[in-house]
Amino acid sequence: MSTGKSDRGNETRELLLVTAERLFAEYGVEAVSNRQVSEAAGQSNNFAVGYHFGTKDDLVVAIVRCHSESVERRRTDMLAEITSSPDLRDWVSCIVRPLTEHLASLGSPTWYARFIAQVTTHPAYRERVVNEAVSTRSMQQTLEGILRLAPRLPEEVRQERSYMGRLMIVHMCAERERALHEGTAPPRSTWESTAAGLVDALVGVWLAPVTARR
Amino acid sequence: MSTGKSDRGNETRELLLVTAERLFAEYGVEAVSNRQVSEAAGQSNNFAVGYHFGTKDDLVVAIVRCHSESVERRRTDMLAEITSSPDLRDWVSCIVRPLTEHLASLGSPTWYARFIAQVTTHPAYRERVVNEAVSTRSMQQTLEGILRLAPRLPEEVRQERSYMGRLMIVHMCAERERALHEGTAPPRSTWESTAAGLVDALVGVWLAPVTARR
Numbered sequence: 001m002s003t004g005k006s007d008r009g010n011e012t013r014e015l016l017l018v019t020a021e022r023l024f025a026e027y028g029v030e031a032v033s034n035r036q037v038s039e040a041a042g043q044s045n046n047f048a049v050g051y052h053f054g055t056k057d058d059l060v061v062a063i064v065r066c067h068s069e070s071v072e073r074r075r076t077d078m079l080a081e082i083t084s085s086p087d088l089r090d091w092v093s094c095i096v097r098p099l100t101e102h103l104a105s106l107g108s109p110t111w112y113a114r115f116i117a118q119v120t121t122h123p124a125y126r127e128r129v130v131n132e133a134v135s136t137r138s139m140q141q142t143l144e145g146i147l148r149l150a151p152r153l154p155e156e157v158r159q160e161r162s163y164m165g166r167l168m169i170v171h172m173c174a175e176r177e178r179a180l181h182e183g184t185a186p187p188r189s190t191w192e193s194t195a196a197g198l199v200d201a202l203v204g205v206w207l208a209p210v211t212a213r214r
Numbered sequence: 215m216s217t218g219k220s221d222r223g224n225e226t227r228e229l230l231l232v233t234a235e236r237l238f239a240e241y242g243v244e245a246v247s248n249r250q251v252s253e254a255a256g257q258s259n260n261f262a263v264g265y266h267f268g269t270k271d272d273l274v275v276a277i278v279r280c281h282s283e284s285v286e287r288r289r290t291d292m293l294a295e296i297t298s299s300p301d302l303r304d305w306v307s308c309i310v311r312p313l314t315e316h317l318a319s320l321g322s323p324t325w326y327a328r329f330i331a332q333v334t335t336h337p338a339y340r341e342r343v344v345n346e347a348v349s350t351r352s353m354q355q356t357l358e359g360i361l362r363l364a365p366r367l368p369e370e371v372r373q374e375r376s377y378m379g380r381l382m383i384v385h386m387c388a389e390r391e392r393a394l395h396e397g398t399a400p401p402r403s404t405w406e407s408t409a410a411g412l413v414d415a416l417v418g419v420w421l422a423p424v425t426a427r428r
Contacts, residue, residue, distance in 0.1 A: 122242075159401060160411050163386075164386065196426035200424055201374075212414075
C-alpha cells in the first residue's frame with residue numbers, strides 16, 4: 001500500500017516535470033505559473049508543484065537534473081576515451097556532443113533544448129541552471145583541456161569565449177529542436193551534423209587571435 | 215491647438231515606446247501585456263498601446279525602428295569608408311560596431327540589447343525583428359563582403375555561421391548591458407572593447423574549416 005502511494009507520487013512528479021518542461025520551453029519560465037503547470041498536468045490540486053518540488057526555482061533545477069545525469073555520463077565516457085589528446089577538436093567535442101547525443105537519444109519531439117535556451121536567457125534562473133548543467137566536474141575538465149591547447153588567452157577572453165560557446169550550443173540546439181517540432185526544414189539534417197557544425201565553429205572561436213584587450 | 219494635440223500624441227507615443235522597451239527587456243515580451251505597458255506609462259486609457267501602435271507585434275517593430283535607423287546609418291557610413299577592403303575584419307566590424315556604437319551613444323542605462331535578446335529568442339517575434347533589423351540593405355552588403363573573403367562555404371554552413379554570429383552579438387551585448395545596469399562588473403570595460411572581442415571571435419567563426427557537411 002505504501003509502495004502504491006509512492007509509485008503514484010513518482011508518476012505525478014514525472015508528469016509535472018514533463019509538463020513544466022514543455023510549457024517553459026514554449027512560453028518561457030516567467031510566463032507560466034506553478035498553478036498552470038499543475039492544471040496542464042491534470043492535477044486537481046493546484047498546489048501540486050509546490051507539494052512535489054517547492055518553488056519554481058526548485059522545479060527548474062529538477063528538470064535540469066532529469067537530463068544532466070545522462071549528459072554528464074556521456075561526457076565522462078568521452079573524456080576517458082580521449083585521455084590526453086593533443087587535438088583541440090576532441091576537447092571541443094566533449095563540450096558539444098554529450099548534449100546533442102542526449103537530445104538524439106530522446107527521439108522526437110524534445111523540449112529540453114528550448115527549455116535550456118529559455119532559462120539561460122533569464123537572469124533569475126540562469127545562475128542556478130549554469131551551476132547545475134555547466135559547472136560540473138566533467139565540464140571543468142573539458143574546459144581545462146581546451147585551455148591547454150588553445151593559444152594563451154587573457155582571463156577575460158577565456159570567460160568570454162566560454163560564454164560565447166555556451167550561447168552557440170544552446171541556441172543552435174534550440175533552433176533545430178524548434179524546426180523539428182514545427183516540421184520546417186532544420187538547418188542540418190541530423191544531431192550528429194549539428195554537432196559537427198558547432199565543433200567546427202567553436203574550434204574557430206578558441207583559435208582566433210586576440211587583437212585587443214579590456 | 216491641433217499642433218499641441220499632436221505634440222502630446224507624440225510624447226505619449228514616445229513614453230509608451232520607452233516603457234515597453236524597458237518592460238520587455240526585463241520580463242520578456244510574452245509576460246507583459248499591452249495594458250501593463252499603458253499602465254506603467256501612466257496612461258489612464260488602458261488601450262493606449264492599441265490606439266497608438268496597434269498590436270503588440272506592431273509595438274515591437276516600432277521599438278526596433280527607433281534604433282535601427284541610427285544603426286543603419288552607422289553601417290552605411292562604415293561601408294563607405296572600407297569600400298572594397300580585402301581584410302575580413304573590416305567587414306565583420308560592419309556587423310558588430312554599428313550596434314555597439316549605437317548602444318554606447320545612448321548613455322546608461324540602455325534596454326535595447328536586452329530587448330533584442332528577448333524578442334529574437336521568441337519564435338513569434340523573431341522573424342519580423344530579424345527582417346527589420348538584420349535583413350537590411352547595408353547588412354546584406356556587409357554579409358556579401360564577408361562571404362567574398364571567407365573560405366568557400368556550403369550554403370547551409372553560411373546560414374549557420376551567420377546565425378551564430380547574430381547570437382553572439384545579441385547576447386554578448388545584452389549581457390554587458392545587464393551587468394552595467396545591475397552594477398556588477400561587466401566582462402569588458404567599454405563597448406569598444408566588447409566590439410573588439412566579438413570581432414575577434416566572429417572572424418574565427420568565419421575562417422574555421424568545414425570538416426563535415428549536412
